[in-house]
Amino acid sequence: MRFIIFATIFFSVMALLTFFISKRFVDKVHFSKSVKRYFNIFLLINLFGVLAYMFVRYNPFVPNWVYFLLSLPIGVIFLLFIATIIYEFFSRIINKSVPNEKRRDFFRKSLDIGSILIASSVNAKAMYNARHIEIEKVQIKINKLKQKYKIIQLSDIHIGGLVNKNFIHNLVEKVNKLNADIVVITGDLVDTKLDYAKAALDELKNLKSKYGVYFIVGNHEYFHGVNEIITYVNSLNIKTLENENVFIGEQEEGFYLAGVYDIFGYKADAFKPDLKKALNKTQNFPRVLLAHQPKFVNEIKEDIDLILCGHTHGGQIAPFNLLVRLQQPYIKGLNQHTKNTQVYVNKGTGFWGPPMRLGASSEISEITLTPN
Structure with a gap:
């Protein structure tokens, strides 16, 4: 209905x-x-x-x-x-x-x-x-970080229809050439019934990085069976961060990577984000948070060094970005949220709806974290 x-x-x-x-x-x-x-x-x-x-x-x-x-x-x-x-x-x-x-x-x-x-x-x-994905390179200074780390961020791939097995195969090849320390996928990976998406998802098993591949759900996963999607993604040697964190890097020289469920979980009354749980025992190290929607920053009351988001598609087709601005505090790129918190918004690696982008290219984010 x-x-x-x-x-x-x-x-x-x-x-x-x-x-x-x-x-x-x-x-x-x-x-x-x-x-x-x-x-x-x-x-x-x-x-x-x-x-x-x-x-x-x-x-x-x-x-x-x-x-x-x-x-x-x-x-x-x-x-x-x-x-x-x-x-x-x-x-x-x-x-x-x-x-x-x-x-x-x-x-x-x-x-x-x-x-x-x-x-x-x-x-x-x-x-x-x-159909042409650009690699967006950005360097971000992080307090207390002891050495450089390269994060490759993918977001809003929207597997289904035109974003199929061949699309993901070519995407994986591009990512692997970048020699990532970690790869993160910040939501809206699947946008069709899971049975239709499995062939494309299986290509993600070939992603290579030093410290692993991590995923958080976006709002579209809730439309197609979020629990089943999480289970299948985890079977591909990809770790879904479900209001939890992992330590990345060598002992005493790395950072915590945390991830939360999407705020759509409040509407769905299931798989709700819990920031306190996600950040548990991370206070003494640099922290990077994966949160699908930029407006999740409204729920953050403490300093987090970097928040990686997606969802906006950069507006996808200008001037639609002006309407997105009414709902989200940030549309694309690196933003200084507070004195100690930065927010990076990926414009989307795939697309939703029409295979069109104007004023907002498809993006693979190559993020280099450097000591401040």
């Missing part, structure tokens, strides 16, 4: 945006009626692609090329909606600032053609960005 309500509201919003694009963009461009009709037919087909996508999203039984086509409409609608708003803005400027009718007509037609070309190019660029 919860899914039906969500799907109804989501589809209604997509339908309203499509109607807005049709009336305020397609119907206003200076093209022939037949061209406009084809554009509107495309918008209608694209809209029903949203319905089909919601049906196959968590049951990816269709061929990969079909899944790819069905995953695009949400991103296309969002980007065309932004393009329509920009088109409206410049169209009004032309109407008010160009008194000569012939010149105004020339500028209008130029705006029409330019808008179509730019919208098409932006959609293509966004699709390209989602």
Whole structure:
């Protein structure tokens, strides 16, 4: 029932945006009626692609090329909606600032053609960005740390559909070339039924690091059987940190790595985060905490040297990052939370929904901890 309500509201919003694009963009461009009709037919087909996508999203039984086509409409609608708003803005400027009718007509037609070309190019660029993962290198100074450590952070991989066995195989190869001391995965690893995800998850057994691979759950794990996912991930020689900590490094020269359940556990009334338990007996060493959502910092009342988060995707498709900012205190990158606490937010290694990224690249974080 919860899914039906969500799907109804989501589809209604997509339908309203499509109607807005049709009336305020397609119907206003200076093209022939037949061209406009084809554009509107495309918008209608694209809209029903949203319905089909919601049906196959968590049951990816269709061929990969079909899944790819069905995953695009949400991103296309969002980007065309932004393009329509920009088109409206410049169209009004032309109407008010160009008194000569012939010149105004020339500028209008130029705006029409330019808008179509730019919208098409932006959609293509966004699709390209989602499939190319960048390595973000950052050095972070940590108090009381005795030697350097390299952490590779992955986050928000969202296994399911296009993020499949081949995607994870290539990701593992990239990570292994970085010679990590530890690899951490900060939630939203699985985003489909576990049976569909196992082939891709099995590739993670090949991750290599000096002190191990560690995982915390994100909010999406709660949608697909969080207990079963934890059990399976642990079977891959990956340690799930369940409100607990481990010591990383050599005796007296390392740091504590702690991890908590996601705050979605409060809504689910299960697998709730317990920071006090996670930090038990860690006070005399540097501490790095894995917490899926950046807004978990609101629950932290003591100094933690570094908090590694994900969840935001960096906004994934600009200017959606402006809306994410309303919910999360930090969107991406390294942030100074307090005098002694820093927060690093990974922009996401995979993607959610449409295979598109604009203004926020897919990311493998190469974090070097250095003594301060």
